[in-house]
Amino acid sequence: MxxxxxxxxxxxxxxxxxxxxxxxxxxRVQLLDCDVEEPNSHLFLKGTLRESEIAAIRVPEVDESLCNACGLCSKFCQYHAIALLGATPLVFQELCHGCGGCEKICPRGAISEKERRIGVVETVEADNVTLIQGRLDVGVAMAPPLIRAVKSRLLGGVxxxxxxxxxxxxxxxxxxxxxxxxxxxxxxxxxxxxxxxxxxxxxxxxxxxxxxxxxxxxxxxxxxxxxxxxxxxxxxxxxxxxxxxxxxxxxxxxxxxxxxxxxxxxxxxxxxxxxxxxxxxxxxxxxx
Amino acid sequence: MKIAFSTSGENLDAPLDGRFGRASKFILYDLEKEYFEVIDNQQNLNAAQGAGIQAAEAVVRAGANGIVTGHCGPNAYRALCAAGVAIYNCEAPTVAAALTAFRAGVLLPMESADVEGHWV
The missing domain is CATH 3.40.50.300 (P-loop containing nucleotide triphosphate hydrolases)
Structure with missing residues (x-):
């Protein structure tokens, strides 16, 4: 359940x-602290940190030599994380939700993706409770991808x-x-x-x-x-x-x-x- | 040369809006032909994020060579710089007063954003 x-x-x-x-x-139960902007469940469970993994989202990188400034990527992005204002698109990493749409829509293959760190996922073992918590990096305003990263650690059957x-x-x-x-x-x-x-x-x-x-x-x-x-x-x-x-x-x-x-x-x-x-x-x- | 003024109104007597991305309109003034048009920016008033970038795209698309506004955040600044559009900071109460100041050459181009992004 x-x-x-x-x-x-x-x-x-x-x-x-x-x-x-x-x-x-x-x-045995898994406790997932999905309040990644201020996780606090760990304060009530005395356990040991088993692992800490970096969580990242994939943000676009534009190869200027391949881009012909068609602007399709900019039109596609509803978050305005990629905008065409000069000869090549500008990427605003902190606005990117990491959907990968701009890479797919680019007809010239000018967009690739690179990882941008958003936080960490930590696993703490405390008796019968496995605590998995997300910790969003300071200054990052992108909680849902980190929450999904926390939830991806869920073990079936527990x-x-x-x-x-x-x-x-x-x-x-x-x-x-x-x-x-x-x-x-x-x-x-x-x-x-x-x-x-x-x-x-x-x-x-x-x-x-x-x-x-x-x-x-x-x-x-x-x-x-x-x-x-x-x-x-x-x-x-x-x-x-x-x-x-x-x-x-x-x-x-x-x-x-x-x-x-x-x-x-x-x-x-x-x-x-x-x-x-x-x-x-x-x-x-x-x-x- | 066309200059965009952030505003809440539709004529030169209208107030100059201190905000760039979330100004409801822009008055795009053509200095050679001495006429202006109004660019609507309503779509950005309630944007969750990226209002400055979208406003920059709108004024650049309309052919602005310069922007006169109260303040400019980091994303809008970067977007406008990439487009080669200068941003002039102005405290004038109305678009007409800002236009006079611009013509007199007393407004200086901003060299960086002067406010933080609003969404962080």
Missing amino acids: ILAVASGKGGTGKTTVSVNLAQVFGA SAILDAPPGTSCPVIATIRGSDLVVLVTEPTPFGLHDLKLAVDMVKELGITFGVVVNRVGIGDDRVHRFCGERKIPVLLEIPDDRRIAEAYSRGELVIDALPEYRSRFSTLLWNIKELRGKKSGANHVRS
Whole structure:
């Protein structure tokens, strides 16, 4: 099973849910930190770095002696990473998404590709958890190719938890696409609800089964719960607004270790996820 | 010689837009024939990235030999340099005032980009 943990709003508890879930998983599990702009799952897992590989995308290089300035490459590139303004095309590497289209469309074979480093993919072994994380280089604004590089390390036959970046834009889509189930973590506040709605629309568009975890229950109001009830969205877990959880988090400790009374809640979450995966239909509350 | 002025309006009294890539229009003024045309740049207002490059392509295609604008980022600067188009930095409030300053020869070509890219 590939499980993605996402949210609309940032700071709702994706990493808290991901790392604690990985630890109660019971079997060997892969944890992929796809928040490559600021990976932080590693802070909660004490393991050893097994390997670190450089991730790169392929960007165009123009052979001026072959180019006749036809401009087809420039017209093709919707990201304006290659532009014809003088005698030969100019390449703006940092805008290039590495699709390879300009190389294919050039009728004179004047474009070849070279590698541009965007970050690293690191693998950390921590007991039954294999953590694979992407780390985007400073100054690079190209998360999706690195997220795909992280996901390409997924081993078949072993379950995986994907810790997604916040929001609903390209990096999130790159993370959750292809997963079996998405857990949307939110908080019962107006901001939490607003961004949850966006996230729900996104997951529905992708046609992936999903449920919600409501974190910091006790703050805000009941509108998130009402929304989930009306839409028949299963609430898979509720985590109370407990200052001790934030304190444990700030020390880099797992909730289930620092506050053992919460261990059963994460086990229940896992159970609910497996049941939802088995059912794949819109039941309302599953044992919360 | 044709000079492009970044602007939000459609005549010489319109304000000079301080932004190059995300200006909504350009007034392309022909100094010999003393007339101008308006180039639309609306497509770039909401571009996620590459607005400066696309704006540079548009003004170069229209035949501009020089650009008068408030600021110019690194990608637009590189694109315009490759095309051999000079960029003149100007604080004038209107296109007409900028045109007067250009004619008087008080505007100097920029020697580098003067603002950071907006998307990083």
